[in-house]
Amino acid sequence: MAISRNKKNELVAELNELLASAKMTVFAEYKGVTVQDLQVLRRSAREADVAIKVVKNRLVKVAITDIKDLKDVDVTDLKGQLLYAISSDDEVAPAQVLDKFAKDHPELVTIGAFSGIGANLSAEEVKSLAGLPSKEQLIGQVVDMLLSPMGDVVSGLNGLGGILNALEAKASN
Secondary structure (H helix, E strand, O other), X not given: OOOOHHHHHHHHXXXXXXXXXXXXXXXXXXOOOOHHHHXXXXXXXXXXXXXXXXXXXXXXXXXXXXXXXXXXXXXXXXXXXXEEEEEOOOOXXXXXXXXXXXXXXXXXXXXXXXXXXXXXXXXXXXXXXXXOOOHHHHHHHHHHHHHHHHHHHXXXXXXXXXXXXXXXXXXXX
16 A cells, blocks of 8 residues: 655654664564564564664665765665664664574564664674674673772772781780
């Protein structure tokens, strides 16, 4: 069923807004994925603050032309039945969401991605990006590393307390 020009304009405006604020947009072919499976994907994506959009590629191409950072993006890979995973918070999240889903649903094939600054990424690059820890995990690791020396000092002081207690007990005998 064809959609009206007004509806297309609304979709382009919505896509324009989403893509303009996106840090990463990953696109994948979903041929053979059932509607129920797509609903599962949308649910898991929502939990990761990733938007899943299934729209005509032509509308995405139109929306991209109005975005300064994305207007020079290579759009030759935007063909076939594609879905778009878009995140404005985390560069890694869209790749991770699609990669996790594709493990159980091999019909979903990642085609590529473009970053918020207009860099094109191949399917292999997206796959390696999916293997990276999320932003929250990286922040946790940095905080852990920063707190580690303090933990060592506290441990050392606790050990020193034990030594002092032993010396005091020896001196009092």
